[in-house]
Amino acid sequence: xxxxxxxxxxxxxxxxxxxxxxxxxxxxxxxxxxxxxxxxxxxxxxxxxxxxxxxxxxxxxxxxxxxxxxxxxxxxxxxxxxxxxxxxxxxxxxxxxxxxxxxxxxxxxxxxxxxxxxxxxxxxxxxxxxxxxxxxxxxxxxxxxxxxxxxxxxxxxxxxxxxxxxxxxxxxxxxxxxxxxxxxxxxxxxxxxxxxxxxxxxxxxxxxxxxxxxxxxxxxxx
Numbered sequence: 001x002x003x004x005x006x007x008x009x010x011x012x013x014x015x016x017x018x019x020x021x022x023x024x025x026x027x028x029x030x031x032x033x034x035x036x037x038x039x040x041x042x043x044x045x046x047x048x049x050x051x052x053x054x055x056x057x058x059x060x061x062x063x064x065x066x067x068x069x070x071x072x073x074x075x076x077x078x079x080x081x082x083x084x085x086x087x088x089x090x091x092x093x094x095x096x097x098x099x100x101x102x103x104x105x106x107x108x109x110x111x112x113x114x115x116x117x118x119x120x121x122x123x124x125x126x127x128x129x130x131x132x133x134x135x136x137x138x139x140x141x142x143x144x145x146x147x148x149x150x151x152x153x154x155x156x157x158x159x160x161x162x163x164x165x166x167x168x169x170x171x172x173x174x175x176x177x178x179x180x181x182x183x184x185x186x187x188x189x190x191x192x193x194x195x196x197x198x199x200x201x202x203x204x205x206x207x208x209x210x211x212x213x214x215x216x217x218x219x220x221x222x
Contacts (some may be wrong), residue, residue: 003178013188015175017195018202019212022163023124024052026206027095027217030045030159031055035215040090043082045111046097047053047073056093063089081105087116096213098125099139108146108153115220124215127162128169130176145218155218160209169212 010017011026040058044050056062065082066073075083080103092111099106109122125146126142131137147157150166164172175194184192 003119003161006015012195015179015191018168018189018198019164019172022202022206023213026124026163027052027055027159030215030217031208033120034091034120035060035066042091042093043084043089043111043114044099045082045094045107046077046190047187048097048124052093053097056091060090063097065197068106075086080110082110082114084114086113089114090116090119092119092121092123094121094123094125096124096126098123098141099129099137100134100197102136102138104139104149106216108149108155110119112154112220120158120217120219121150122197122214122215122217123150127211128164128166129212130173132196141214143214145148146214151221155217156221157216160207161206161215161218163206163207163215164212165203165208166199166210171201172212 010020014020035056035058040060041089042056042060042062044053044056044062044064047066050062050064053062053064063084064072064074065077065084067077069076077083092115094111098104098107108121113122123146126140127142129140141163143160150157171194175191179187179190
């Protein structure tokens with residue numbers, strides 16, 4: 001049984017309730033569909049706290065790569081290079097990283113380099129979302145834009161998902177753009193109201209064309 005990272009299991013009084021729960025559910029579905037054998041080598045590329053590791057790790061070799069050791073990375077990315085041999089990974093996992101990468105083309109090409117010929121990348125990043133530097137925040141995407149940059153880097157898109165539809169995304173942006181003006185004592189109630197409204201106006205689909213977050217599964221195109 002997979003267990004959520006504590007940050008991905010927020011209450012309805014949290015500002016990230018709807019997005020966290022839908023991202024978890026989507027990652028469950030992707031893992032079930034594409035991790036159909038054991039003993040895979042999975043690279044968590046820009047791992048941070050590795051929030052979805054319990055879904056993907058299982059009986060696989062799970063390697064955390066980041067730019068420093070602060071998040072317990074197994075290997076350190078230096079000068080945009082992953083210290084792994086070419087064609088050494090079955091899966092590259094990249095969750096909410098791409099918007100923070102200055103040279104996203106190099107990032108994707110490095111992922112392509114380390115994937116085996118039949119390997120895949122599982123990548124998620126933002127469409128509609130508030131500015132959130134960590135340490136920088138460069139990009140927002142559309143489905144067409146993600147397809148293009150992945151194709152340019154040598155990938156073939158297998159599946160593309162969009163979660164949190166336009167109406168619910170608007171509520172999320174309103175919440176994030178105004179919550180600083182809400183007194184701390186009232187913030188839980190404010191977040192509760194916004195997140196309930198998001199649940200009402202969102203849909204159950206993972207295939208929204210306009211979305212807060214996009215996820216892509218793509219294969220090495222050789």
